[in-house]
Amino acid sequence: MKATYADINWLGDVSVFEVNRLNAYSDHRYYRTMEEAKASDAMTMRYDLNGTWKFNYAIRPDCRPEAFYKQDFSSDGWDDIEVPGHIQLQGYGQIQYVNTQYPWDGLNDLRPPALPQDQNPVGSYIRTFHLPTGWQNNPVYISFQGVESAFYVWLNGQFVGYGEDSFTPSDFDLTPFLQDGENKLAVEVYQRSTGSWLEDQDFWRFSGIFRDVYLYTVPAVHIRDVRVVTNLDKSYTNGTLNVDLKLEGKAAAGAKVEAELRDAEGNTVKTFGGIEVTNGLASLREAIGKVNLWSAEIPYLYRVYIHVYDAAGELLEVVPQAVGFRTFEMIDKVMHINGKRIVFKGVNRHEFNPRRGRAVTKEDMLWDVRTIKQNNMNAVRTSHYPNQSLWYELCDEYGLYVIDEMNLETHGSWQKLGAVEPSWVIPGDKPEWHDIVMDRAVSMVERDKNHPSILIWSCGNESHGGEVIYKVSQYFKTADPTRLVHYEGVFHDRRFNETSDMESRMYAKPADIEEFLNANPEKPYISCEYMHAMGNSIGGMHKYTELEDKYPMYQGGFIWDYIDQAIYKKDRYGKEFLAYGGDFGDRPSDYSFCGDGIVHADRKVSAKMQEVKFLYQNIKLFPDREGVKIVNGNLFADTSEFELVYSLNCEGHEVLRGTLEVNVGPQSETIVKLPLDVESLAGGEYAVDTALVLKASTLWAEKGEEVAFGQFIFTQGKSDSQSNDTVASDLNLTNEIQVVEGDVNIGVRVGQTHVLFSKAFGTLVSLKLSGRETIAQPPMPLFWRATTDNDKGTVMGFELGAWYAASLLPRCVNWKAEQNPDQYRIEFTYKLNISADVQVKVAYTVRADGSVHVHNTYKGTAGLPDLPIHALSFKTSPDYENVEWLAMGPEENYADRAFGARLGIHDSKVADTVAPYLVPQESGNRTGVRWAKLTDNAGRGFKIESSAAPVELNVSPYTAFELENAQHAYELPPVHYTVVTVAGKQMGVGGDDSWGAPVHPEYRIASDGELQFEFVIRAL
Template sequence: MKATRADINWLSDPTVYRVNRLDAHSDHRYYRTMGEAELKAPMAMRHDLNGGWKFSYAVNVASRIENFYKQDFDCSGWDDIQVPGHIQMQGYGQLQYVNTMYPWDGLDGVRPPAIPVVSNPVGSYVKHFRKPESMTGPVYISFQGVESAFYVWLNGEFVGYSEDSFTPSEFDLTPFIKDGDNKLAVEVYQRSTGAWLEDQDFWRFSGIFRDVYLYTVPEIHVRDLFVHADLDDSYSVGELTVDLELLEQAGNTGAGAKLELKDADGVVVAASEGVFADGKLSIALDVSDVKTWSAESPYLYNVYLSIVNAQGELVEAIVQRAGFRRFEMIDKVMCLNGKRIVFKGVNRHEFNVRRGRAITAEDMIWDIKTIKANNMNAVRTSHYPNQTLWYELCDEYGIYLIDEMNLESHGSWQKMGAVEPSWNVPGNLPEWQGSVLDRAESMLERDKNHPSILIWSCGNESYAGEVILNATKYFHAKDPSRLVHYEGVFHNRDYDATSDMESRMYAKPADIIEYLESNPSKPYISCEYMHAMGNSVGGMHKYTELEQQYPMYQGGFIWDYMDQSIMTTDRYGKEFFAYGGDFNDRPTDYSFCGNGIVFADRKVTPKMQEVKFLYQNVKLVPSKDSLRVINENLFVNTNEWALDVRVLRDGVEVFASAGGEVSVEAGSEAVVSLALPEEVLKASGEYAIHATLVLKQDELWAEAGHEVAFGEYVFEVAAEESAAPAGTIRVVEGDVNIGVMGDGFTIQFSKGVGSLASIRYGSREFIAAPPVPQFWRAQTDNDKGYAHGYDTGLWYAASLARKCLKVDLSVADSGDQATVAFEYGFSIHADLRVRTTYTVFADGSIQVKTDYKGAAGLPNVPVIGLTFKLSADYDQTEWYAMGPEENYIDRAFGARLGTISRAVKDLPTPYLVPQETGNRTGVRRVRITDSQGYGLELNASPSAPVECNVSPWTAFELENAAHWYELPQPHYTVVTVAGRQMGVGGDDSWGAPVHPEYLIPADQDLSFAFTISAVDRRTK
């Protein structure tokens, strides 16, 4: 559409989404010469307009300053705002987070295509600039990302209008630009018809949040470039075709192009040339013995293009990276370079805790290094095209991409979880077809030259219909080299042809198996799974185990990569991570933005430990004398990495070897000898053999020595049974208390309290609050999502109150030990019993045994444990347990047996909302000491380890806090020892319970035991 004047009605007209905007084109770089210095520098034909702009904010359309764009309107007194950046992140308007509903739900009753009138903030931007002297030809402006609709004027003249927040909008400034000062004016609206198509699960921002720059072009310019780097049927010969299209300019007649393909060392491996006809040219050539591109080995060639005029003079130089690869469907299985691919993926929003979606190059580099270092090989750009740099990094580092167009209309068809598409957009509505296809075209045309992109996606959660189906038809027609993805057809199979693969969200493993065993016509992926909200990612192994069981199961993408929380300050000026509702935003979806395996400040969560292990491409299975190596890579031999082996005895390293060589071809397995010295495994104790593959040399994404695969084998060498500690004790049974005393210790039990009341070693008292049975854990986000508290809240009550029914005392005839037992009853069921027995030995150690006697008719138990408090002075821990990060019975595959030390304050994980955190399974020993090394040691048998949690807070304090700043200053170190805690789950966070094998039936009897003893500096 062409126009010379702006029209406010375009905002609510779905057929108007671009006015005077240039057609989309490839994102290639171009230069005036082939000089190495110029090719490595930023494009000289660009001029950056980022930085400070003058700015005026209006809460709605009626209150905006209408004529600000005119030449004689003085904006010098306006505020300053930074570009790129969101309006709402710079002190204006309302920060708001919502998930599926539209942000105006309940405030404005509009239906599409109408847009809210009262709540449509407007940002007016002005930038004065001087035309660069180097720009002697035409001048264009590129807005890389503006949310959600905007008008542009230059020197008082209307330039153009555009929607689609996440792809470039470019305009020709040549008719309006002048030498000297130029006034660029941009008016940004948060609501437009485009906003109906941008209902993603994210913070609702607006403004110019990506780069803005001017650019010019040479007298002959390649407007669009399409590099097809394919492979022949043998996957050994590269078939390169480069399609070029010139910008319509005078001087194009007789223009030609010379192509040189150079390898990574700069050596020319093939060359060709041609002459343009009607502004178009295709150059083709073959490359024998080609090095292929994959995430495992992302080899890139460079396509050097010299654009020449009729006289043969160089006019424009282009360098475009190319990766030869072939992605196709073979026998209903997606294959890369002829091999079945498995996506070990994650969904990634662009996000920064302080900048929102206006992320930096440093953010992207940190992200891709973290993704690669933790064995992920794929990213879905949820749910919009990303900045160009991200695709370049994925090409270079090796990441498979699902590139997703900017389309989500979730709130138009799903209401509170129910499928109700009565007013769904775009559906089959022809007035939305142009806008949707424009979004598809803008993405494909910009991104098509990136080998990392294997799949185009038609957007996210927009139901189904002809409009989206036509986007798939466009992708297929324009780019047959890639497949097309769309999950929404799951809800309406009339449009099943929209997606080349079966894609589902949050399907349970059983549902996936049912599909795979139904003779399906399409391979399966989970475009979203393992909803990583809070303390989650339990049971992930049930999905990854399908990879080798079903060829048509081809992986999935965890939701999601990073918490979307915003750094702000509380009323006392202390920073904290804020979520929906913290900015008085209504409506809101509160903390549902916290679903990352990475925190918003780019620190890795403990969930990553499990992800990294379950996503590793090489499985290592050690035994006492050998190592089974299963290489599930598609293309690389394990000899790319070094083998390191460690042997631990009772958590202490007794042997290590590094730099071993293991050669197993891709897709193969072998058993190799470990050849451990015989004397290493002779002594009695518990052994752990750790085998790892590590990088031999630095890579782009990690340094030499970084672990890429891990395996463990644990076994015991039995020792003779040790005798009870020698010595005598003295027992005093008073009316209320029972005292057991010996050399240097006094242990007291209280009949009145009904528990162990005092542990005194020397002059130190250790018990700040007596041990009591514990059945409740602070609910995780997943617990809350499936109403766990509603069903099991009686265990909360049982943890707060109990009745001591009986106290038994017995003293051994030998006089070297005494036993005190407490039996508890609970109001929630007459048959429920817990008996905790304390046996004090002559050396002052205390064996603690808890027997849980279950009862029928009660809900599953969250945890069966014993909790007590020490003074907060005991703030250091050393563990011999599964670790190093927190783990749970359904999230312990990535944990390993070893010794770790942590301060108590560092044991809880700061999930966005306080919840159960910090647990360790397989606990053999934990020492809890003060800064001088005095404290307690808890020991359990390696054959019957316990679970343990040490925290500054009780489960009830965590349960009742919505933010970490609401928790009290630590006064205690809270120790909880459990025989078993239920898993954390993670199939989804709104109804999926923990898998049955990781639950604790209330009628199941359970016993656990551990020993308490003193620790001082001499034994530390």
């Protein structure tokens, strides 16, 4: 649409989504000389307008300074604002987070395309500039890389244009409006527009100029658009380069084009001269011969340098364009990259920074791409909008497969309270929404089409189905037949099943996926979202990754999601914390649902990543007593860039260590013998650890980075830990066991161990080891854990809440004791208010070596809900702030999230065992605990040892009940204790989704049987 004036009614007119905007084009760079192009420095024909702008904020349109764009309007007294940046994160308006519901739900009775006039803040921006030297006689354009959600532009008082799509560029021609000297640029940004109905993503609702803004000029002949397509022959060996150019400019008629292709080292592979220009178009079709292929494993990039000359032969422009030779195609209903079946080990990624929101920086992106690569992910879905162009360049360079998703989500128009209810769904089959939706598709494809990392175009997210989205998919296939098309929403509307080339579902259970794959489907399967990583999650992920080898048509998935969307805020005492929805007074809100990341908002890797990295390994190691089997699941890369590091550990202590050079080809396996000499080993529990680590630093990691790991645990003879009790007892049998039975208490003394049991309280109340008290509050049976986000999604508080009360008030109904020469044993029997038929017994045995053995037994009955945990918990002094354990680790792990953990001696500060999830919840558990030492900073303390079998252990500054009743970390009490919870078993954390998916049955704890565990407390 063309217009010479601005009309505020465009905001609510679905047929107007751009005015005077330039057509979308490729995101290539261009330079004046070859030297500039090779250096890839900042473009001299761009002029950055980022920085400080003058700013006015109005709460609604009728309060805005309507004439602010005029030349005689003074902005004196206006505030300053930073561009790029969100208005709401710079002190203006309401910060709000919602997920599926529209942000005005319950506040305005609206149906699309109507807008809430009382909730449509306006930001008025002013920036002045002088043209750079040499630009005065050239055309000048402006590019807004991202403005949310609609904006008007004026220059020197004259209307320039209007745009709506928040996540693709809007360019305008400024040439007719320029003047000598100072130029006044005015931009009016509205938070709500018809586009807002299409941008109902699960994220914070911001507005403003949040991506780069720059001016640019072009030479007399300029390549406006580049399209690069590579083809491979049937052997995937020889490549063909196809380049299509669109030229413009006053000298385009006589222009000449030449090109050269260079390899990754900068060597010229081939030159192309005399490329004919006809009517502003030029094309190149050349067979290159044998080429190095691009893949995520080996992201080999060529570069084609395109030279543009005028009729006189003067070089006017050089365009360097990265080229990756690769083919992505469907073969026999299976997706293939360069002829090999692909499995996406992916993650969904929002652009996010806890201080800048979606205005992410280059540093953010570099950290992200390296972290993703370091943790064995090979794919990213740009949920749910096109990202900054730099992100795709990094994915090309570092090697990540990309699903590029257009800016479309209308979740709230068809899903209400979790139910599918599409009575007023948009876009659906509504023809009036066709053009605005199609425009977003075209803008994405035209900008991003040359990135080899992009394998799939996505028609958006969670917008149900219908004819409009089907037509978008047909556009993708026509405009770019080299890529496939994704859309999950056909699952809800099968009328246009051909919209998506693959079956894509969200949060389907493993059994559901298998049911689909066993039914002879017509399409391969991916989970575009799975493993909802909210809070303490990712449990049971192995059930999905195990499908990769079982079903060829199962081709992986994308974890939801990469980073917590939390924003720094100060509490009432001025201390910063990471806030979630509702913390800013935002209503409606979906509260902490923004915390779904495997990376915390402050870009610290979460404990969940341990499991992700292991289960996403392309190379798998299977050690045993003699060696290690190495299975290289890579499609193209061998293992030559890694060295094999192996070690043998006894009871956590290293016995031997070595390295080997091993080169296993892609899609191959081998067995490597290791010099372990197992038969000569002393008795004990051993672990063979094997790892592949980088021999040298790469773009994405430093030398020594571990990329694959495998461990084998075995017992040789009688374990030292198994014989500790006997040995210690033999050494201390001379210690007399002294028992003093009083009216209320029973005291037991063995050497430096003093124990006091209370008949009144029915438990151990004091344990002094070498004169130091270890019991601050006595041990009691525990059957409750602080609910995780997943637990809350399954309404565990309602379904299993009786165990909460049972844990608060167990009643001791009996005790009995017996004394023998070498031990004193007392057993307490408890009843629980959950059922008269449940019986819990805790027996303490004080032995002659001064150790205290604890035996916990639970006998259940039918009809009770599953147990969250079977444990014994007590408090000790907060001075015991250090914990070291021989257990699975190093990060927290649970029954269904321990595949990535390894047995070893790990240590931590007690305070650091509490994971910084946005909402306090169960965290810090370790499975497979052989022993743990709790010490103060002088090294004094006590030791907990497993007895019959390894136990689970949580050492925390807080009880389960304190964590349960806090919504933020700042609500937790000051630390007064170290809380020790020893468990025979804790249920898994789950993760199929966070709104109703139960923990898988094998990781639950039935309450109708008998459970028991044992452990020992002894002095260090």
